[in-house]
Amino acid sequence: MFSILVVTVILASCLAMPIKDPYSYSSAVGQGGGTPFASYGEGRITGVRVWETNNNYYYYYNYYYYNSNAYISGFQLRYGSTWSPVFGGEGGEKQEMELFNDEAIVEVSGKYNPADYICYLVLTTNMGRTLSAGQPSQVSFNFYPANMGNELRLLSGRFNGAGITSIGAHWGLVYMEGAGNSTLETALETVTPII
Numbered sequence: 001m002f003s004i005l006v007v008t009v010i011l012a013s014c015l016a017m018p019i020k021d022p023y024s025y026s027s028a029v030g031q032g033g034g035t036p037f038a039s040y041g042e043g044r045i046t047g048v049r050v051w052e053t054n055n056n057y058y059y060y061y062n063y064y065y066y067n068s069n070a071y072i073s074g075f076q077l078r079y080g081s082t083w084s085p086v087f088g089g090e091g092g093e094k095q096e097m098e099l100f101n102d103e104a105i106v107e108v109s110g111k112y113n114p115a116d117y118i119c120y121l122v123l124t125t126n127m128g129r130t131l132s133a134g135q136p137s138q139v140s141f142n143f144y145p146a147n148m149g150n151e152l153r154l155l156s157g158r159f160n161g162a163g164i165t166s167i168g169a170h171w172g173l174v175y176m177e178g179a180g181n182s183t184l185e186t187a188l189e190t191v192t193p194i195i
Contacts, residue, residue: 023172024150026143028157030112030166037087038156041079044174045152046099048123049076049083050133053092053163070135071117072110073163077155088159097123097131104151108143108169111136117163126151145171 055069074088078098099105107124111134120134145151150171157167 022147022150023153023170024146026108026169026171028166028168029139029141030118030157030164031114031116032158032166034158034160034165036156036158038170039077039084039087039154041077041082041084043080044099045077045079045105046081047078047083047097048099048105048131049078049086049094049096050121050123050131051075051086051088051090051092051094052133052135054135070137071113071119071163072121072134074159075121075155075164087155087157088164089162091162093133095131095133097129099125100127103127103129104174106144106151108152108155108167109141110134111138111140112167113138117165118167121167123152143169147171149173 050072051074053069053071053073072088073091074086076086077084103125105123106126107122109122109124110118111120112118118134119138120132120136122130122132124130150173152169153172153174154170155167156170158165
């Protein structure tokens with residue numbers, strides 16, 4: 001009788017364990033000056049546009065040429081069939097990728113200059129495709145979800161008149177059935193004010 005009670009208590013305690021939070025946040029990188037932003041929309045991210053500014057200013061160091069003035073000037077995400085506002089600017093060259101059905105962004109990586117802008121941005125999907133923009137120089141970063149099966153839900157950070165100065169990634173599950181699949185609610189719940 002005592003063993004049945006012990007087994008029942010153990011099973012009940014397993015059921016009472018908290019469910020792991022289905023959302024995670026990759027902390028923002030970059031100097032962070034300017035206007036804060038958080039992308040939002042209904043449904044899954046289905047497209048990405050990134051604008052890169054390359055001022056073609058090269059300097060010579062130790063037998064290599066470096067572009068010291070290339071950066072991400074802006075980006076835009078498409079949720080379902082609707083494009084979000086452009087965060088940052090539309091200056092420079094545009095890179096664009098449309099996602100296939102059941103394709104999702106599962107990694108955001110790149111490089112940033114701690115003194116000013118995000119220099120390089122790479123978005124990788126669960127099908128192995130990538131969109132890259134900018135020039136790979138400065139300090140590296142790599143964002144990915146903390147939970148298996150999660151995907152990019154929104155990007156947040158700051159921008160000024162010239163480009164993106166900081167960026168962070170919010171990860172979560174996408175529930176395709178029913179309404180209420182808004183990343184605006186998620187953004188308001190998960191974005192920490194930057195002071």
